[in-house]
Amino acid sequence: MTAVMGANLNMTRTPDCHFAAEARHNGTKMVVFAPDFNQVAKYADQWIALHAGQDGAFWMAVNHVILNETHHEKPSAFFLDYVKKYTDSPFLVRLEKDGDSYKAGQFLRAGVLKKYSGEQHKEWKLLIMDASGEAKTPGGTMGHRWQEKPGQWNLKLEDPTAGSVIDPVLSFLEKHDAVADVRFADFAREREVTRGVPARILETEEGPITVATVYDLLFAEFGVGRGLPGDYPKNYDDEDAPFTPAWQEKFTGVGRNTVREFAREWAHTAEKTGGKCSIIIGAGVNHWYHNNLIYRAGIVALMLTGCVGKNGGGLNHYVGQEKLAPQASWAAITFARDWGVVPRLQNAPSWHYIHSDQWRYDAGHSTYGGGPWTGDMTEAHTIDINIRAVRSGWLPFFPQFKENSLNVATAAAKAGAKSDADVVSYVAKRIADRKLKFAVEDPDAPESWPRVWYIWRGNAIMASAKGHEFFLKHYLGTHHNAVAEEAAEGNTEIVEWHKKAPTGKMDLVVDVNFRMDTSALYSDIVLPAATWYEKSDLNSTDMHSFIHPLSAAVPPVWESRSDWETFKAIAKKTAELAKRHLPEPVKDIVLSPLSHDSPDELAQPTMADWTKGECEFIPGKTGPRIAVVERDYTRLYERFIALGPAVKKAGLGVHGVKYPIADFYDQMIETGPSVVASGVRCPSIESAEQASDAVLQLAPETNGELSYRAYQDVEKRTGVPLTDLAEGSRHVRTTYRTLQSQPRRLLNSPIWSGLMDGDRAYSAYTYNVERLVPWRTLTGRQAFYLDHPGYIQFGEHLPTYKPSPLPKAYGDLNTSDPQQKGKWLNYLTPHGKWHIHSTYGDTLRMMALNRGCEPFWMNPQDAEELGIVDNDWVEVYNDNGVVCTRANVSHRIPKGICIIYHSPERTLNVPKSPLRGNRRAGGHNSLTRARLKPLLMVGGYAQFTYHFNYWGPTGVNRDTQILVRKLEKPSF
């Protein structure tokens, strides 16, 4: 059974959409969730036409039915066995007394029991109730992952300390010491509900502690009463109590019978097939403010029915395909790690929210809606939380300081710092003394502005520029159509407020591009780029099991060059100029956040804030890491074309897996072209083919021996046999040439979680389920429960439902006059047909098939009310900007929403906007403004630890509201 939500396979997965049709004929039932009858709905057996963005409410109710019928009334042995082994459901959670009742708190740590008091990292080891009645700590937790003693980080149900087997007790329903009145949040009504949860009282070193299992808390959260007292729903028809099938009706507009039947069919199929139910999910869900909760609601259904880590099951995430499969070797070259450099990597949503001054227009997340619970994060302004995140080492931010980082290092030397360690101490002290300020604390000060912007492989000023008009205003200082009023003043505490917002922060914008797209049009310099058919490159994603070569069918046309040649040329010129400007090696300071898949995951058991004196500033512990990097700009080019020796020494790795490569490195010098850089002979990566070869030769996904070594590494860490997964392909070596003769399938690799022996299809987490390698979470298991203090504060420690942000507070329509005969609609920008984001969409062919523009899709009744007929020009506007395009009036679109597919250029046939002073109207992102969900900023705590391109707040824009009116006569 396949459920598709927020994804439109026909449009965004055109090449493999046929599998969806073909699976149907193989007996798969397909259900499509979408507010509009979208293209993939034609394949559905059932189209569930729910209100936009309300998928989470539907799945919450599905989970209610699944829990009630297949975990309680007629428990499925398969489901129970699965959740016991592979999820955190048996783990013990502290119930914290609060007044006369309880709230669910953090996991109970092993250290509270005397028998574990000698354990290393005992605060990161957790407890399960064994059938014997004794609480035991199983291996596989974050504590076991980073302890000195290897071999205990696995999913065996064993207590590695005692060497005994664990038979986990999922529920205390049968045998409990008390039924605790636990308070749960009902965010839809901003109230609490109190529900009885069976609890036991453990005698510990701290005295008696009341605990419940995650599994019992889940039942209570979902409102499955099992005969317990409290505010439980009476039955499925209880409309008032979360999360019954009747409860979800008011949010989704879908009736309770549909939920009930869907849930039953889902559970039935999963049980019958051993977990072959899957969800295909994509950007349609990803961009809602509460996207994490929508995802989680669906994932819970998969976990409850044993579907994760099964071929034919699981969550298939059709977003983020930019991640490469041979990541370790690619990252070494891309981020110059081969020369021992610490790269400056930034999460873009935070960067743009802050630098393009969109935070100034934001009254802060707490105004969008709240819950019954509050805390220091729930009440703070979004930018203040982002500042806290940078200061605490949760997120990166560049520029780093309000001073030039080269000068910071020079000052350290002047102050007597000799070694790098001295420099670090000097910098740490200045930070701790609040002398050295972070740029993020005062982003509008000129010394904090970003000045030079290279845009490469993206349409960063349009397609991905949420809040595009603010980019024009604050980055470029050019014309714009935003009329939003600032709203942050008075709502912030930490950020430095400047009365007047700066405009035109960027001095130079350089775009490497093969199209004259919006970004190119707004750049100072455009470097013409080769297209895919004019260069050598590799093509792979983390979602396909194949790796492909690109090859030049023709040379790059006119003056264009491949990306490799372009950056090489820039490196060469820079090195040349450096002889004049920075002739000597200099020291630089680089801050980086606490890092995922490293012991940093144990850095912050609490959210103690050093700036408030709650702890000391310790780099890499309570704040960011501080690194000293020596830069020799005169050698930039020679290092660019050489694969540096740092990787030979350190080996390669990613996602916590490491493997040695020294012999392959030497072999590359011996058998391939080499160059001398900084006095060392290195493999040459002067040409794009050579760089591609380096990636292929040094990655476990394409070099069988390295796959073997990577498994050896994990074998040691986990104590479970794994190298057999690489045995059969140990001899495989892939080169650029071999790929040119035929694209190859990736090899099994511990860097990824699917197993692909023989013809087996990739399915995420089969490795974890079948080989007992832990998930990289706090418990080592799939998480129903997130016990990070921030999550508890926000009431997201358990899966839940939160309504969309309140439109008024969200602030898209405060200035735009609603009296201008406009109609208020929710504005959606799903991925469109005939373009990938903005690429291809502006070609003549695609424009011919697409009405000559990217139209504004709306419902016929909405159109009629505004006197709009199909193909009329319309003006679509809000405080953020304006779009002028043609109306596409279609029954396919339900009332109350509208769609402009992602993402048109503002360069093609766009008229001027009478509403905004007859200026040229913009593109789809003219109507959006970035908001960040602060909960996604936390760091330094187990899986909530920063990893570039994996963790951080997402750029959300689905909750945008717009007005639309007819544009009588367009002028160009």
Add this chain to the structure above:
Amino acid sequence: MNIRSQVSMVFHLDKCIGCHTCSIACKNVWTDRKGAEYMWWNNVETKPGTGFPTAWEDQDQYGGGFVQSGEGLVQLRSNGRYRGMANIFHNPRLPQLDDYYEPWTYRYEDLFTAKAGDDQPIARAVSLVTGKPIEIEAGPNWDDDLSGSPIYAANDPNLEALTPAQRAQMFEMERLVFFYLPRICNHCSNPACVASCPSGALYKRGEDGVVVLNQDRCRGWRMCVSSCPYKKTYFNWSTGKSEKCVLCYPRLESGQAPACFHSCVGRIRYLGVVLYDADKIVEVAAKKDEELVQAQRDMILDPKDPEIIRLALEAGVPWSVIESAQKSPVYKFVKEWGLALPLHVEYRTLPMLFYVPPLLPILGNGDGNLYETTNDELFGTLDRNRLPVEYLARMFSGGNVGLIRYALKKMIAVRYHRRQITVGDVEGDKLTQILAEADLTAEEAEAIYRLTSLPNFEDRFVIPPMHREEAIMALTDPLEFKGAAGFGFITPPERQL
């Protein structure tokens, strides 16, 4: 009996993504030329919809195809060769530019050359006909995905097959639906374009049934344009001659699939040979609407029947073609399984391309406030289809609802058959009953599944190699040809002085 062979295609509409890659491949290969900008030899339409050119299915307006003209006879609906001659300078049935669209482009170069100013430059849309700025009011895919459905989809001529109640419901959430219809020339065995051409420029190739238009003989009368009920011949305003899909015969002759087929991302297309009895054409074309499909199927011959093989060889059909016909996926879908049906067979041109109708979601059953979609059955049932079978019958079976039900039922049965294998939850006798009701054996169900879901390219593309020797023989002595191939001038150059 007059046995002919035809390279024929099946479009599996249940699989079509609606990506239009076929259209682009065709456009880039064939009609990226002056005068051909508006032509889309291959296009993909959304149904319900009015398609391209707008409302092409409305023969009251366009007068394409044939009509019965007495017992066992047909005649062109309008513009018979002689009637056409009489009205050769006045053809009111011709679609106008607005029925297609005025092709346009953008002044992309303005983005590079615009002078500094106080607002952002753009690339204006300009007409490819006049070169002047254009207000775009129509396009080759104007009603894609129910674009402008109150104007277009709601006026789909096929909706006439529905009851007023069904019709009113078509655009409510509970019934709303669409599917895609890729269209190329149908390479009919009774082509109206050929019948109507005053110059004899159109003909059907003997070896593969491809209908082609001889550019040397075409005089631009455009009778083919109006008489083709599918509007798949086009007039090139630059050359003054008509043009049409040639089924990429130069590609076929070198063993390659047609561009539209080759690029098909959804893998919905099947190409194969069928043998048919050309003596039956008139008789078949004159049948009643609802009998046409069966009559056309009967016209298609069993390539494994020894008698047919003997007669085919006698008629000059090469052995390789017969062998190919025996492995033809088209024969299986059309004749053996009865799953594929011709498009608008009631136009009586005996189209030789076939369509497997789509399965679509079941109805919603809300009470107006809440939307529900529930079903007692695992998969859709015909009575609860969003798209009424009458609509499909109007398109694919001359109104014969039974044939549509038969095909859909069979596909649903195949899904149950596979469900039992992959999940195993089809209770007891239910599967036997479903298969029996669908006129299907388990073996056949498996074969349908395999050709639908697992075909490799070579399972979908089964055409015979070209008999080049015969092509050469038609022009010259093969031995002489062999000696002459190579270096040198094929025709002596004309002296300039």
